[in-house]
Amino acid sequence: MASDPRRNRRALTQGGLEKQMVNTMPGKGNDMTIEEFRRRLAAEGLKPDEAALKEMYDALPMLQAMRARVHGDYDMAEEPASTFNARLGL
Amino acid sequence: MSADELCHLTIGDAAPLLHDGRLSPVELTEAFLARIERLNPTLHAYVLVTAERARADAERAEAEIKAGHYRGPLHGIPIALKDLYDTAGFPTTACSHVHVNRVPTEDAETTARLAAAGAVLLGKLTTHEFAFGGPSWDLPTPPARNPWNTEHFTGGSSSGSGSATAAGLAMATLGSDTAGSIRMPAFFCGVTGLKPTYGLVSRRGVTPLAYSLDHCGPLTWTVADCALMMNVLAGHDPRDPASADVALPDYAAALDGDIAGKRIGLIRHFYDGDTDAAEPVKTAMAAATATFEDLGATVEEVTLPALQDFHACNFVIMLAEAYAIHQKSLRETPELYGEILRDRMMMASLLSGLDYVQALRMRTRLKAAVDALFTRHDFLITAGGWAPAPRLQTMPKFYVFENPLITSPFNVSGHPAICVCNGFSPEGLPVGMQIVGRPFDDAGVLGIAAAYERATPYREARPTVD
Numbered sequence: 001m002a003s004d005p006r007r008n009r010r011a012l013t014q015g016g017l018e019k020q021m022v023n024t025m026p027g028k029g030n031d032m033t034i035e036e037f038r039r040r041l042a043a044e045g046l047k048p049d050e051a052a053l054k055e056m057y058d059a060l061p062m063l064q065a066m067r068a069r070v071h072g073d074y075d076m077a078e079e080p081a082s083t084f085n086a087r088l089g090l
Numbered sequence: 091m092s093a094d095e096l097c098h099l100t101i102g103d104a105a106p107l108l109h110d111g112r113l114s115p116v117e118l119t120e121a122f123l124a125r126i127e128r129l130n131p132t133l134h135a136y137v138l139v140t141a142e143r144a145r146a147d148a149e150r151a152e153a154e155i156k157a158g159h160y161r162g163p164l165h166g167i168p169i170a171l172k173d174l175y176d177t178a179g180f181p182t183t184a185c186s187h188v189h190v191n192r193v194p195t196e197d198a199e200t201t202a203r204l205a206a207a208g209a210v211l212l213g214k215l216t217t218h219e220f221a222f223g224g225p226s227w228d229l230p231t232p233p234a235r236n237p238w239n240t241e242h243f244t245g246g247s248s249s250g251s252g253s254a255t256a257a258g259l260a261m262a263t264l265g266s267d268t269a270g271s272i273r274m275p276a277f278f279c280g281v282t283g284l285k286p287t288y289g290l291v292s293r294r295g296v297t298p299l300a301y302s303l304d305h306c307g308p309l310t311w312t313v314a315d316c317a318l319m320m321n322v323l324a325g326h327d328p329r330d331p332a333s334a335d336v337a338l339p340d341y342a343a344a345l346d347g348d349i350a351g352k353r354i355g356l357i358r359h360f361y362d363g364d365t366d367a368a369e370p371v372k373t374a375m376a377a378a379t380a381t382f383e384d385l386g387a388t389v390e391e392v393t394l395p396a397l398q399d400f401h402a403c404n405f406v407i408m409l410a411e412a413y414a415i416h417q418k419s420l421r422e423t424p425e426l427y428g429e430i431l432r433d434r435m436m437m438a439s440l441l442s443g444l445d446y447v448q449a450l451r452m453r454t455r456l457k458a459a460v461d462a463l464f465t466r467h468d469f470l471i472t473a474g475g476w477a478p479a480p481r482l483q484t485m486p487k488f489y490v491f492e493n494p495l496i497t498s499p500f501n502v503s504g505h506p507a508i509c510v511c512n513g514f515s516p517e518g519l520p521v522g523m524q525i526v527g528r529p530f531d532d533a534g535v536l537g538i539a540a541a542y543e544r545a546t547p548y549r550e551a552r553p554t555v556d
Contacts, residue, residue, distance in 0.1 A: 044439040045421040052433055055487060062491035063437055069402035070449040080450030081457065082302065 030060050093121035097258035098552055101315040104261065105163040108155060115155070115166030119148035119210050122168045126212065126259050129555050132240055135253040137173050137231045139213040140180055144168065147210040154208070163318045163342075165208030170260040172248050173214040174221060175201050175306075176295035184297045185229050186219045187426040188419055198295025199327045200264060200306055207322045212260055215250030221266055221299040222247060222412060223431025225482060235482060236279055237553035238519050242479040245274035247299075248309065252279035255309045257555050262319050266296055267305045269404050270497025273509035273524060276309055277474035280511045280520030280548070282539070283309045284316050285497075287530045288504030289334035291320075292327035300411035301332070303404065303501045312549055313510065313540040317341035320532065336530055344533035345540040350386025352538065353467045357394055360496045361473035364397035368477035374513030374521050375473055381545050382471070387538075392463050392470065394499065395456060401494030403456055404502050406449035409438035430487050437488070453502055460503040460526075469538055470526040472496060474509040478519035497524065506532040508539050511548040520548075 032040070034057045041048065048056065096118055099107075107113035123141050130136050151166035176182050176194035178201075183189045197205065205211070216234040218224030224246050225233035234249040236242040237257035244252045248265025252275025255263050265272040267285040276283025284307045291306045298304055308319035320341040327333040356379060361367035379389050394400075413420075416427075416435050424432055463470060473496050500507040505526050512523040525542070527535035543549060 040440060041436060044417075044436075046424070046436050046439060048424075048433065048436060052429070052436075056433055056437055059437065059488035059491060060440075062488055063440065066402040066405050066491065067441070067445050069399055070406050070445060070452045072448065072452055072455075074448070074451050078451050079454065080447050081453040082450050 030057065031064060032060070093124055094258070096121040097125045099261070100312050101163060101167050101261050101310070101318050102312065104167060105165075105318075108166040109160050111155065115148040115151040115210060116145070118166065119144050119168050119212075122212055122260065129257060129259060132555065133235050133237060133253050133257055133259070134232050135215055135234045135250040135257065135259055136170065136213045137183070137185060137216050137250065138181060140211055143180070144210050144212050151208050151210065161208040162322075164204065164322055166210060167261050168210045168212050169204060169262045169264075170212045170215050170251075170254055171201060171264050172217050172251050172266060174217055174266055174297040175214075175264055177201055177211070177214065180214065182214070182297065183230065184220045185217050185231060186428070186431075187230060188423065189297070190230055194295070196295065199292035199330065200323055201295065203322050203325075215248070215254055215263060217249060218247035219428045219431045220297065220412075220416070221268060221271055222434065223428045224249070225485065226428040226430050227484070228428045233482060236479050237555050238280060238479070239517070240555070241481055242519065243278060243482045245278035245475075245479065247271040248275045251275060251309045252281060252283070255279065255281040255311060256553055258552060262308055262310045262315055264306060265309050266299070267307060267497070267501065268299045268303045268408055269501055270495045272305070272307050272309060273474055273497045273507060273522075274495065276509040277522035278479040278520070280522070280553070281309050281311055282313050282316050282508065282510050283307070284320065284508045284532070284536070285500065285506065286320065286324065286532050287334070287506045289332050290336070290506075290530065290532060291323045292325075292330045292333055294327055294330040298415060300408040302411065303408055305501065313508070313536055313543050314342065314345055316508070317345055317536045317540075320536070324532070334530070339533045341533050341536055344537040347537045347541070348386070349382070349538050349541045352387040352469060354382055354387050354389045355392035355463050355467035355470045356389050357470055357472035358391050359393060360397045360499070361476060365476050365494065365496070367473055370478060370513060370515040371473050371476060371521050375523060378471065378512045378523050378542065381542060385541055385545060389471075390467070392467065394459055394463070397494045397496065397499065399452070400456055400499035400502050403449050403452045404498040405491065406441060406445055407453065409434070410441050410446040410449070413438035413441070433487055456499070457503040460499065460505055464528050469535065472524050472526075474522035474524050478515040478517070478521055500524070500526055505529055506535045508535050510539050510543060512546070513548070
């Protein structure tokens with residue numbers, strides 16, 4: 001997992017708020033249609049209005065980029081950081 | 091000394107005056123209440139001013155000190171709390187319509203510790219909604235503004251804490267930090283913000299954002315004041331399941347040490363490689379590196395996994411845990427949420443159990459990578475952010491998804507990290523540096539930060555608001 005600037009870096013635009021927008025995690029496009037997206041939210045009991053739905057759908061690649069990064073090639077013995085600790089649980 | 095000059099005293103300045111009777115807690119508190127009344131309509135740092143409580147606290151402190159019952163350096167010191175910290179009998183709203191009528195019946199552990207130390211509670215401070223949705227104009231109160239330039243952002247989510255601390259509207263404040271919410275306001279507002287080691291300061295009674303990433307800690311003008319706060323805040327709380335039962339040092343006694351010979355690892359690629367920080371940030375980091383070398387430390391560049399890996403790990407865990415907290419009310423009363431938090435939480439509903447567990451497995455790896463650096467280095471340094479505070483305006487709702495915070499790695503790893511001012515932009519806006527230590531070496535972090543602060547001029551000038 002060494003840092004690879006070529007993979008991560010993107011030029012900043014200049015000035016103001018735009019200067020804060022690093023956008024170093026570009027998504028690769030949506031892997032579901034907006035109708036599937038609507039159904040997934042509805043299954044969770046969530047019913048956004050159309051404008052919010054479209055805005056969230058457009059942002060979905062950013063979430064997918066984060067999900068892709070955490071899906072590493074883990075060995076079976078690699079345990080999550082939350083492994084239960086009986087001493088702490090008492 | 092004028093009332094405004096009183097408000098610019100540090101705790102370290104004021105405590106001996108209060109102890110010796112040369113300064114009255116009542117006079118000091120009235121100076122702060124007057125300044126808040128004058129400047130808060132501009133800065134929006136406070137969402138609630140508890141004036142009657144503050145006067146009662148101050149009168150009690152004055153009587154106790156006069157009677158010879160001095161409790162310590164926070165006795166009679168005016169402080170304020172991010173509006174996530176429970177305060178018995180006073181609203182704790184998380185700046186959300188969801189909790190707008192919520193009045194806790196019990197203090198947070200940290201609130202109670204400060205009260206027991208004799209601190210004076212001035213009020214509750216602005217936060218992004220539930221520490222994640224903001225800056226927003228559809229919440230019960232507007233966003234806080236940066237005292238260095240009120241057209242600019244404070245950073246979040248402890249936005250009121252950063253603003254009030256910089257502007258002299260409280261001598262110390264508490265914030266919370268899940269991805270950088272203490273250190274980012276410290277960076278943007280030019281104050282000192284400590285995210286302690288995970289488990290060192292109780293989270294009980296503080297509205298959660300993400301259980302395994304939330305840290306509570308102080309924002310102050312100086313490092314020494316941060317240490318005085320930690321002497322009261324740190325300690326085991328058996329009612330916080332993540333609280334660590336560890337021996338505690340005197341944090342204020344760790345500030346005068348010599349840092350000659352200390353080995354410092356510089357994580358440059360977080361701000362120059364993985365991201366491309368603004369020139370004032372890079373310039374300030376180069377100057378800070380030279381300062382540490384002048385003080386006798388050795389500085390060597392080190393490499394960690396990409397900032398984007400830490401960010402993804404932090405955000406998947408944070409979104410999943412936050413959604414678990416908000417799912418029910420998001421289904422039942424979505425209209426009570428601000429638009430930003432509501433839609434971010436709806437996005438979080440798409441994460442799976444697999445995503446969460448894999449992020450936790452990644453967290454184990456990432457923490458090990460940070461730990462490994464401490465076999466050869468005593469401290470790590472890196473920038474606190476990419477650029478000085480942007481203008482305060484409506485931000486793209488999902489900008490936080492794709493813009494990794496340089497602060498988030500140490501929420502993932504749990505290491506103590508402080509942000510201190512290390513320069514100013516040509517426009518006069520502050521920038522900051524993080525100093526990171528081994529788990530539970532918060533005293534060491536404060537010590538090296540204090541040495542840096544003594545060697546630099548950045549505590550000499552306060553922002554001018556009026």
